[in-house]
Amino acid sequence: MAQEKCNPNEILAKKGIRATGKRILILEELIKDGALINANRLHKKLSRFASIDLVTIYRVLNLFRDHGVLRSVKEENRSELFELACQHHQLHPHFCCKECDETICLEPLNFDALKSLFPMAEGYEVDNLKVTFSGTCPTCRKNR
């Protein structure tokens, strides 16, 4: 059985990132929250109980992204969203609502099924795939 939630220290050690107080603080919050978040929203949440500035948050989020701790979901003209890339958060497509700007996580992808849909030439190793659907979410459709 996989652990229910990841441990910040373990993640950092596994990825070879030095554990500092602020990195742990940010990672703890991301694990607790478990949803898509951007730097501004994270800053608002953390500044309720910690003194941490937005620049630091950006720097740590980018570091985590570059080391594969986080995945980035970036749509045109929107602020970059981040989510954990651990075993509890398998690679999945996103849905972007063009009316309320909300980005929603969809069910994880079945990589084997995808491979038969998009046959690759021999010799390539795929480790990432970004799929985003866009349209109107159920809430916005109801409010029309």
Ligand SMILES: [Zn+2]
């Ligand atoms: Zn996890």
Ligand SMILES: [Zn+2]
């Ligand atoms: Zn919507």
Ligand SMILES: [Zn+2]
């Ligand atoms: Zn997601």
